[in-house]
Amino acid sequence: MFSSFMLNAWEVGSVVALVAGLVGYFVVLRRAAFAAHAIPNGAFAGAAGASLIGQSTLLGLGVFSVLGGVAITLMGRRGRNDVATALVLVAMLGLGSAFLSQGTGYEGQLYGLLFGEILGVSSSSVVPVFILGACTCAIILALFRPLLLASTAPDLARAQGIRVQWLDMAFGVMLALTTTLTVPVVGALLMFPLMIGPPAAARICTKRPGAALALSAAFALVVLWVSLALAYQLNWPVGFFVGCGSALLYATVRVGTRLRAMSH
């Protein structure tokens, strides 16, 4: 299970889970699940486009996810946030289907982009993933306090002179970076559960922000490690274990806390 080709998967997967857990905490806090779903989903169009013109998929993912994050933040400022997100998402997916139709022989690659191919992580993608991961972690830790305040009490943050609009934009870009990082590994559809399940479970366990943030990252790591091990053993897609594992984790924690509350 720890042979050389799996080593990349363990390394990259751990970075991905750590970042997803940290960013996910703010996703759940800000009720931005839709954006967190839409950006990676739409960014997959970028990967399809990049492979069509012969560029690296990481570049395509990066460009599309940053564009998507900025568009969602800007359009959400005026008008309704969820409608803006939905429209940006369908526009990007529409483009993606056009790119797909123009390329040929894309079935396997399509499946990989959507559902991830962690067992096929190449050594060349380890370094970029580590750099991107470190950047995202640094942004989160640097912005932790103002972002926390802006996410929970925007008016209060504004009164304290925090530029909430800039923070919103920073959050959008952070989501985009996370997307670029995770899509090639766990897939466009499946990095999303990792950003929702563990943080939501962590927030049930503790109300203190710092502890919840740490717990969320720990949960995400556990989910990913277990998923990787199971995927290796059973030879089923890793995305299945990530998706259902995240939901299962949340359900267990929620039922557990309720049982404990009842026995008291």
Place this chain on the structure above:
Amino acid sequence: MRYLFEPGLFSSSPALHALFLSAVVAAVSAVVGVYVILRSNSFSGHALTDVATTGGAGAAFVGFAPLVGFIGGALAGAGAIEVVGRDNAQHRDTATGLVLGAATGLSALFLYLTATNSTTTGVTQQVLFGSIFSVSTATIPVAALLAILIVGVMGLIARPLTLASLSPDIARAHGVPSRRLGVIFLVCTSVSVGLSAITLGSVLSTALIIGPAATALRLSKNIWRATLASVAIGIGACWAGIVIAYDSYYWHRSSQELPVSCCVVAVIVAFYGASSALRRLRSRHV
């Protein structure tokens, strides 16, 4: 006319079926979509299309009829969202996310198993992006029947649902059963989403629910007029998209036609952009 509609569009029966079916589905989605937007349910509206896709993938794996899979998937997803998000309406967003995550995980498994167990190729693309030109003719009457049913139910609950969506407190004071209405509406949404996901693919299905309704609600604040406008925009966008996709076969030297979903989405986004511009012009004149 000859330059607008390439030869053979109106004599090809798959194209005619596509025009009819897309109009039916677009109309239903447009009606449901107005209330999806009024209730700020865009995320669950979109999530249901993906959950429906999981059902479709499951049906493809087990060998059930796709329509059963799509609609069953959407209904199960709606039930799960309702159960997880019941205790705290505030966290509906997270509840939707959790269900969506689990569902995508399942579809990964189904698609993987289908792809490894059978010789059929293109399952992933088919399920996700759909192709209206390849819908089986047997689905059409069923789809039309379900569509009539949904529009009928929506017509019955429209008035109280509007009140319950816009001002829940007043609705409660009037004794409107908001919860029950919400559940009925969710069932309607699920069936309509299942229907559109099977005919148009899950990408287009979100576009048809959100796009026309969002455009219409920008043009008119009157709910009836907005619903009518939404239906008109939905059908118009679908037909325009199909014609463009059909024509695009002749544009390019490679003779690689553009997918219908891409063309329809482009028309819908253009409509929405035009409505934004129109609204800005109007507000300047006042």
